Amino acid sequence: MTNDTDLKPRWTWLTPFNMIAGVIVIAGIIVTLIRFTQGLASVTRLSDYNPWGIWIGFDLMVGVALAAGGYVTSSAVYLFGMKKYHSAVRPAILTGFLGYFFVVIALHYDLGRPWRLPYPFIVGWGTTSLLFEVGLCVALYLTVLFLEFSPAALEWLGYKRTRELAHRLTIVLTVFGVVLSTLHQSSLGALFLAAPSKLHPLWYSPYLPTYFFVSSVIAGLSMVIFEGALSHKAFHDKMSKTYLEEHDPLTLGFGRAAALVLAGYFTIKVVGLAADNNWHYLTTSYGLWYLFEIIGFVLLPCFLFAVGARDKNLKLIRRTSALAVAGIVLNRLNVSLIAFNWHLPRAERYIPSFMEVIITVFMVTLIVICFRFIVTRMPIFYEHPDYTEHNH
Amino acid sequence: MGISRRRFLTWIGAAGMGLAASEKSHAGSLKHFEGYKDSMGVLHDMTRCVGCRLCEEACNKVNDLPKPVKDFKDLSVLESSRRTAPSAYTVVNRYEIPEQTKPVFRKIQCNHCLEPACASACFVRAFRKSQTGAVVYNPNVCVGCRYCMVACPFEIPTYDYDEPLTPEVRKCTLCSPRIEKGLLPGCVEACPKEALTFGKRKDLIKIARERIAKHPERYIEHIYGESEMGGTSWLYLSGAPFTSLGMREDLGNTPAPSLTSGALSVVPMVVGLWPVFLAGMYGMTQRREKIAEEEKEAAVALAVEEANDLAEEKLAKALSKADAEKRKALEKAEGEKEKAVKEALEAAAKPSDDSGEAVKGGDE
Ligand code: SF4
Ligand code: SF4
């Protein structure tokens, strides 16, 4: 993203990072004002044919998938006994928390009447809707992530007792986190089960929920590696010896795991293709696009992760993680936007407006700013001196 | 509306709509809802439609919608294909059919599905399939997520994207307020050609069958809407293939709720089984760690013990060795002492002269 010096916290304000972030934030605020005073039509290119744009396709679909690092890492460490990666939990939980938080913020832009967001749980329990399940799980999981993250904040603030309390909930919260994540990650895919006539058959499958869940694990693993590599450059001085020591084995371990899950994902994708007998679509232009996704962003990263893990080539694993993350982005955009409404004539298809893109970039920037603010203050990459023993 | 209790009970399970008592979710089961008995519908016979747009005008009037830029009398709008919009709950399109001299006109509006996709998709239950047959929308609860629009297979619902504060989903209401007053839907009343017939759905199906039977040369032998997506309250007859009129024939007969019911039924499984599995995983990890810990401890203890034993043994050996040496040394010392004493005594006995000498010498 940027080199060392750009992200390094300094109190001279005119760093390149701050200038770019500043411009984005100002643009974001302007578009926000237009959006909430003039309505959706003034900033988006949404239409009656295309009710969902990139605020759903990217901010929600991609956002939730890429924030999966939290549950993947915490369950690996606390439930599956990979304590040796303990120091990776906090950064992953923090990213997860910020990711989900801004998913919810972004949702406020997209909803027609955002102040009614709690209505599904107050006014009408629309339990027949998968969106209800998504909403409920995201709301609960955001709370779980907040609690999981709270020990770091409480240590920073010096509330020892409360911190102990929050800390003791770790295992329960982790189990909750996995259950909720399984549900809403898969339900995001299941949302599209309702529209078999609109989503291209190569992407539509009764296995959509499974695809989304399994690929969220890939997203989680790859994001932890990818983000670790970026943080390594930017916040090296904030990292404890333990973190730095555990970092390389973690990259290796998660890379190996990602190779395995990608292989599984590829297999079930092929099974789905065979089950629906969709082979003949592969020769169409959508078919080529599908193959591009499957070969370039599933098979290739699978292979590269495997090679990297075998040769203990950390650099290769880090680069592959970026490829895998891009693959998740591509997949979510394909399902929600690119292969969606494929039957419509080109004039009716959706292309995001410039202002929609600004809001999306604005959200990502806010996540980076918050992340930077927190890791330069709270014990994320190191352990607070008062709480050093790992007591799990 | 006369409903028997048995009938009423079979409705329980309709996709989260209907009466307060029948608000149980349908989507969780695979029971097929065949529509309220005696519910109403409209039959649109496209062979009679002349594309005059009077229905559009009537709809605009009864729903108090904004006047369009081009007047309803202006038939030039038929040049382009249109869809429903927030300000037009119904539109008429013209289709040129190859090998047919006359164009075909199709009126588009909400089909008022028997098991509406929009209703099963809505997470706040803003849509309700009423007993009249109308799928009605409640703007007072709608959050504006627009999932209903994603889900509707007929691409009907529209949204007030221009409205900053009070946007609503907009679509044909089947003129439910008018029906309840005993009036005909605006469009049906306005149609000069009786291309639209309002009535009980089951009667409409009968009428449609009769028309097909009477004029097989005039009609395609299919009532569109009888079973599409589980059936709709709005039914269509046509002389041209439905696909050539932009009507999808690949939708299948599966009602919308069954598309997602499988995914929904997994929820209790995940909630029930995942924690058990995860707790098991955790327990196993803990146990493995505990065993490892114990084994480690035991090993350490053993090593310590062994080391102790060894040390003791060594010590004992050392001690006994030391003892023996001491004894030997003592004995030796004893011997030497005795020897020395003996020598001393001997010396003392023999050399009285020596000593005298010495004394002597000393005296000198
Ligand atoms: S046609 Fe669409 S909007 Fe109308 S009832 Fe059916 S699903 Fe709902
Ligand atoms: S836009 Fe309104 S009516 Fe449509 S699904 Fe969302 S909350 Fe329900």
Ligand code: SF4
């Ligand atoms: S039934 Fe009423 S709302 Fe629907 S198209 Fe006819 S006039 Fe318009």
